[in-house]
Amino acid sequence: MLEQRLNKELTEIAAAGLTRRRRILESPCGRMVTVDGKNMLNFASNDYLGLANNPEIAEALAAGAKQWGAGSGASHLVSGHQSPHEALEREIAEFTGFPRALTFSTGYLANLAVAPTLAGRGAAIFADKLNHASLIDAMQLAKTQGAEVQRYPHNDIAALEKMLAASSASTKLIITDAVFSMDGDLAPLPILLVLAERYDAWLLIDDAHGFGVLGQHGQGSLAHFNLPAAPRILLMGTLGKAAGVGGAFVAGSSTAIEYLLQKGRSYIFTTAQPPAIACALSKSLRLIRDGDALRANLMARIAQLRDAVAGLNLKLMPSASAIQPLIVGENEATVALAKALGERSLWVPAIRPPTVPKGMARLRISISAAHNAADIATLCASLKELT
C-alpha cells in the first residue's frame, strides 16, 4: 500500500515526461567528460574556473588526507573542528573582507542555517521569487518558527521597498541570489544594500555563482559592485562550483557569525567536513585569488558565445555571468534540442519546469575557463544548424 502510492506518483511523473535520470560520468569533471562510453564537451557543470580536477588541489587533498586522515570524527562544536578548518575560515574571512567566516559541508546547509537562526518569531523575511531552492527551504523553516515570509517579483526593487515600508517586524531579513542560478543575471546589490540600510534589515546574499568568478581576484559579486563588507550583510558562498571542491561558507560581522555558531542548527548538528577538504580548499582559494588569467579566458568565452548566438532564432537571456540560458520555451523542444546536441557530443542540460516557469524551458549553457575558443565555436555551429 505504501509503495503503491509512491509508484502511482512515479508513473504520473513519467507520464508528464518529467522523470529525472542521472548520467554516470566515467571520468573526472572537466572540459571533456566520458558519459556512457562517449567523450562529450561539457557545458553542464558549475566548474567555472576548471578547478574541479586541478592537480594542485587534488595534491593538497591527498596531502591533507595523509596528515589528517579521512574524517573529522565529530561536529565542529564537539571535537571535529581541526586546524585546517580554522585556517580555512580565517582565509575566507580575509579573502572576502569580512571579520569572520564559518564553513559548512554544503551550500544547502549554509543557507538552512541563516534565515531560521536570524529570523524567527516576530521577524519578516523578504525574498526574491527566483531565489535558489535551498533559500526557499530555509525560508519555510523560518516560517515554522514564526517568521513572516514575503516574496517579491524577481529583482523588483519598488515592490520590495513597498513591503519593507509596510512591515513593522522587529527584525527584517532580505534574501537574494547574487547571480541567479537558472537565469544568470545579477541582483541589484547596491540598491538592495541601500534598502537594507534604510529599513534596518539584514541582507543575505547567496553568491554561489559569483564567488571565484566575479569581481577583483574573484572575490565575488560584492567586489563586482565595489560594495563594502557591511556589518548587515551575510555573504554565503559555495565551494563546490568555481572553487572546484565542495562545501560552503557564511561570512559576516563577528557578532552575526558567533550567533550562527551558537544557534545555527545546520551548523551545530552535523559532522564537520573531512579536514583534507579544508586543505584542498585553502589551495583552491589561492588559485582563485591568483586566477585572473582563468577569469579573463572565461569572460572572453562568454563574450564569444553571446556574439555568435546573437543571430539565431533562439535568444540568450541577458547574462554577464558564466550561466548562459538559451530560451527554447516548450519542454519537448528543449529536450529534443539537448538530445540533438548530445548526439554531436555536446552536453548541454535542458532545464524544465518546475525548476523554471512554464513555457520558459531552456538550455542552461555553463561556460568554464577550461573551454577554449574552438569549443565555443563548435557549440555555436551546432546550435546554428539545429535551430
Ligand SMILES: Cc1ncc(COP(=O)(O)O)c(C=O)c1O
Ligand atoms: C544559488 C545556489 N545556492 C546554494 C546552492 C547549494 O549549494 P551546494 O551545492 O553546495 O549545496 C546552489 C547549488 O547547488 C545554488 O545554485
